[in-house]
Amino acid sequence: MTVNEPDDLRPVDLSDDGPPILPDQTSDDTDLGWGEWRGSDDDDDARLLEDRPPHWG
Numbered sequence: 181m182t183v184n185e186p187d188d189l190r191p192v193d194l195s196d197d198g199p200p201i202l203p204d205q206t207s208d209d210t211d212l213g214w215g216e217w218r219g220s221d222d223d224d225d226a227r228l229l230e231d232r233p234p235h236w237g
Contacts, residue, residue, distance in 0.1 A: 207213050
């Protein structure tokens with residue numbers, strides 16, 4: 181039987197070198213990742229009104 185040190189005594193490297201552990205956004209969580217490509221059209225009001233379901237009258 182071996183006795184291990186408690187986790188509190190274990191050294192932890194807190195340096196900020198290297199890539200982030202988890203990215204802020206994954207590539208599949210973008211329009212391009214979903215297969216959609218949107219141009220730089222900032223006015224989506226017309227498109228949203230056109231795509232509105234009929235029961236939203």
